Structure formats: structure tokens, C-alpha cells
Amino acid sequence: MQTVPDERATPAEEQPAGTPVGRRVILSMLGLGALGLVAGPRLQDAFASSVSSDLASLLPSGGRFRIYTVVGFLPERSKDAYRLTVTGMVDRPLELTYAALTEMTPTSITADFQCVTGWRVPDVPWVGVRLADILDAAGVKQGAKALRFTSFDGVYTESLTLDQARRNDVIVAYSMEGGDISSPHGGPVRLYVAPMYGYKSIKWLDGIEVTDAVQPGYWEVRGYDVDAWVGASNRRSDAPIA
Numbered sequence: 001m002q003t004v005p006d007e008r009a010t011p012a013e014e015q016p017a018g019t020p021v022g023r024r025v026i027l028s029m030l031g032l033g034a035l036g037l038v039a040g041p042r043l044q045d046a047f048a049s050s051v052s053s054d055l056a057s058l059l060p061s062g063g064r065f066r067i068y069t070v071v072g073f074l075p076e077r078s079k080d081a082y083r084l085t086v087t088g089m090v091d092r093p094l095e096l097t098y099a100a101l102t103e104m105t106p107t108s109i110t111a112d113f114q115c116v117t118g119w120r121v122p123d124v125p126w127v128g129v130r131l132a133d134i135l136d137a138a139g140v141k142q143g144a145k146a147l148r149f150t151s152f153d154g155v156y157t158e159s160l161t162l163d164q165a166r167r168n169d170v171i172v173a174y175s176m177e178g179g180d181i182s183s184p185h186g187g188p189v190r191l192y193v194a195p196m197y198g199y200k201s202i203k204w205l206d207g208i209e210v211t212d213a214v215q216p217g218y219w220e221v222r223g224y225d226v227d228a229w230v231g232a233s234n235r236r237s238d239a240p241i242a
């Protein structure tokens, strides 16, 4: 649960019930029937306003990325303290150190990073370990269908089907733009799902649970597509057409 509520990062659905109802009533009284005009942009604002602009300007990547967090702070963990657990429907549950990850066969990907709200950073180089290799090391049990990812921010979650997770362009990343992944960008280790919108690439990754069904992630239970293929999916699955 969200233990550190942050006004800036609060999605429309989580705001006090009276507020949106009041606006809807007023809009319908005005004859605008404009729920879509209200609800659509307001959910988008939840993404857009979860960046702290003063922080963004301090970043090495020069603010080309926007820095998002849904908890109102930017978690930090040292490489030494870092652990990635792999649990659930596996033969061998794992607890991987940062060193163990970087000793595995590395995979490099350079691709555009695209947020569903519209911003894009072209040609970002990433290095990490294929998620498929980590799954093979753990041994996925028969009947498993999906993965649930957790973050050491304590709130954000994500999901992938096993088929999606086994793609070559899905990595557990420990390097970005030629250096370590900084804390604001989700270091020391984050997920990088190249073919999907940025919200699938969970930052501050600390857990992978193998499950028998997809459990929709943080933004997915708030209306965004579970299958977040760039271009083919999304905006919101239930988004009104304005």
C-alpha cells in the first residue's frame, strides 16, 4: 500500500470522491457532457506531475527523461545492499546480488524510450541480463503463465506474460547511457522492456514472482493496457474519445 501519499502523484481515481463528482455535475449542468475532457487529461496529469522538475534538471541525462515516482520520494539502494529475489512457481528460488547479475552474460540494447504520455528519448543504450536467462536459472515450473515485478519503492508493481518476458529485448538492466543506472532512473537495477511503453520498465526492481496468471500492475489497475506495445496499444483502454 501507499505509505507516503504524495499529492503530485495521486491519480484521479484516488482523489477524494467528492471532487470529481462535483466537477462532473457542474459540467453536465453546463451542458458540456465533457467527462472525457476532464478524466482523460487528469489521469495523464498523474504521470506528468509525478516528476519533480527541480530534480530533473540535476540529472546527468540533461532532463531528456522525466523522472517518475509514485511514492513522493526517490528510493536509493547501494550496489552492495542490492538483492533481486526470484520466487513463486520456480524450482530454485534465487536471491541475486548486484555482482551475481553483472557476472551473467550481458545483453546490450539501444532503442527509443517512449512514455505513454508522449515524451520520447531516442536511441538510449542499455545493458543488462536477459530476463529469460534469469528465468532459466530459476527454472520455471509447469503451469506458470506470468510474472509479477515489485519495486523497493514499496508501491509500484508491473506484470508481463511469460512469453513477453522471454523476448530478447526484455532485460534486467544495470547500465544505461554508458554508465550505472542512477538512483532517480531506478538504479542500481531496473527492468527494461524495449517494445513497450515506459511504464512497463519498473524502476528500483527488487522482486520477480512467477505466477499462474497476470496480475495487472500499478498503472494497469488505473486504466492503462496490460499489453503496452508501443504504437499498437494504449492510451487508456477505457479512454473516452475526446
Ligand SMILES: Nc1nc2c(c(=O)[nH]1)N[C@H]1C(S)=C(S)[C@@H](COP(=O)(O)O)O[C@H]1N2
Pocket: 047, 050, 065, 066, 067, 068, 069, 070, 114, 115, 116, 151, 153, 156, 184, 185, 186, 197, 198, 199, 200, 201, 202, 203, 204
Ligand atoms: N518504481 C517505479 N517505476 C516506474 C515508474 C514509477 O513511477 N515508479 N514510472 C514508469 C513510467 S510511467 C515511465 S515513463 C518510466 C520513466 O523512467 P524514468 O523515471 O527513468 O524517466 O519509469 C516507469 N517505471
Ligand SMILES: [Mo]
Pocket: 047, 114, 115, 116, 117, 198, 199
Ligand atoms: Mo510513462
